[in-house]
Amino acid sequence: MNLLPQICATRPALGRTRYLRFRVTAPDMEPVERYVPVEQGTAELPIVPPGKGRVLEVRGYTDLPRAGGRVVALGRSRAFEVPASAGDARPTVSVAIRQVDTYTYPSTAQGACESLAEPRAAHTATLLEDGRVLLAGGYRTGSDGVDSTVSSAELFDPMTGAVTRVPALESPRAFHTATRLPGGKVLLAGGEVRTVEGVLPVRSARVLDVAQGTSTEVELAVARSHHAAAMDAGGRVLFVGGVGAGGEVVARAEGYDASTGQVFSVSTPVPRVGMAAMPVQDGRRIAVVGGSDGAELRPEVLFFSFEGGSFVPVGEGARLREPRRDAALVPFGGPERLLYVGGHASPGGVEDARLLASSELVSPGAETQVSPGPQVFARSGLCAVALPDGRVMTLGGVRGPVSDPHVELLVPGRDGAAPALLGLTPPAQPRHHHSCTVLEDGSVLIAGGQSEDGSQRTTLDDLLVYTPVPLD
Incomplete structure (x- = not known):
């Protein structure tokens, strides 16, 4: 076993x-476990029966739990196989262990702090099948205050802490979408390019095969950025809304079939911006929630399923109690209940909008239900991720002209109890247009973004890993 403590510039x-x-x-x-003094290390690991899908969790305690010890460090391995034959080689299992409730800067084997190869905001971060994270595109603000679009991509390995470059994208893009396709490929679609002539929406998409180091171009039906994309259980991706040429809201929806590599038309228009999309009901349907048509906020919750060669609307869509845009949509307490959190109550920009300190729960089913969710810190453009235990972590966003520092942990109520909100210590720099990604071990990777205090804009190049305190 390799136990890899993250040290870098933080406490060991x-x-x-x-x-x-x-x-x-x-x-x-049945779970097998063993407690050992830290100085004994990995000398006496528990005996594991043969089989596949074994996961090793390592926790560091201040004392034995029966003596009141607290969890202060945590790490989990990838799933591994223990061979049945004694003659077969035993697997080498690696676990990256980090302090809980702390922002850890990833480090290399030599203990050096790692960061992004290039500052970036409004990029995408995609968890790959091998546990690495692909960070692609975005924009950066130069010392002259001018934004430029990023064409680079890089890979972060949570186990080693290493950041490596991958071949540059054929075209720069920001505010695009990234969808992990069956087989581990990643579809980067749409986005925008910032030039001296202005902002131009991108019509193309690229399918990246990180393992092979190749990419294939796909031509979309319409150029769009700030749109939403979600994939169903059959590997078909639905694109809706966004901003097109001339800043107009895109009404035309379209789809992409990963099995054929073809784009197909969707007859139902979805003229929205600032909305979110997510698969529900085991991927049989895709929900589209919130947003604005440019003139009015849209309260309808839409559902699409793939029938007859395209996505079609299904069911009687419910309505949000408090329409909003630029909120975050995330599963809450399980895969079949969505939390739509934060955002603002204006069909246009956030500068003079009323920020919302509320959330709504969307429960898809035979009759979709929308109910009030927990109160939150008011901000728009926040990121929200669902932890493996059902909790939700939110971070950052904007409050008018400045980046918001708030971080919170939303805990589902048990046995009918109301959800709870826990405020967490924020990272050193507030941010928006960043990415948040849940890693395989349940930690959260926070990457890059824009930090703005009302007088200065800085594009960040940092990588932070936050490990939540476990529930048990």
Whole structure:
């Protein structure tokens, strides 16, 4: 076993640890665990029965739990296989362990702090099948205050902390979408390019095969940025809304079939910007929530399913109680309940808009229900991610002309109880147009973004990993 404590410029991951707990779980076995003093390290790992899908979790405790010890460090391995034959080689399992409730700067094996190869905001971050994260595109603000669009892409490996360049995108783009396709490829679609002539929407898409180091261009039916995309269970991607040529709201929807590599038309128009899209009901449907048509906020919750060779609207869409745009949509307490959180109550920009300190719960089903969600810190353009245990973490966004620093943890209520909100310590720099990605071990990667204080704009190049305190 390789235990990889993150040290970098922060306190060592095991600095307050007296005991380590090694716990192995899998769907076909009872958990096995062992507590050992930290100085003993990995000398006495628990015996694991043979089989696939084993996951090793390592926790650092200030003392034994029965003596009141607290969890101060945490890490989980990727799933591994233990061979049945004693003659077969035993697997080498690596675990990156980090302090909980702390923003950790990734580090290399030599202990150097890692950062993005290039500052970027309004980029995409996609978790790949091998656990790495692809960060692509975006924009950056130069020392002269002028924005330029980024054409580079890079890979972050959470296990080693390494950042590596990948071949540059054929065309720069920001405010695009990234969808992980079946087979591990990534579809980067649309976006915009910032030039001296102004902002130009992008019509093209690219399918990146990171493993092979190749990419294939796909031509969309319409140029769009600030749009939404979601994939159903059959590998078909729905594109809706966005901003097109001349700043007009795009009404035309379209789809992409990963099995054929073809773009197909969708007859139902969805003229929206500032909305969100997400698969529901095990990917049989795609929900489109919120946004504005440019003149009015749209309260209708739309659902699409793939029938007869295209996406078609289905069901009686419910209505938001408090229409909004530029909010975050994320599963809450499980895959079949969505939380639509934050945003602002103006069909246009956020500068003079009323920020919303509320959220709404959308429960798709035979009859879609919309109910009030927990109160939150008021801001727009925030990121929100669903943790494996059902909690939701939100971070950053904008409040008028400045970046918002707030970070919060939303905890679903149990047995009918109301959800709870916990304010978390913010990172050193507030940000918007950043990315938040849940890693395989349940930690959250926060990458780049724009930091603005009303007088100065800075495009960030930092990488932060936040490990939430476990519920149990």
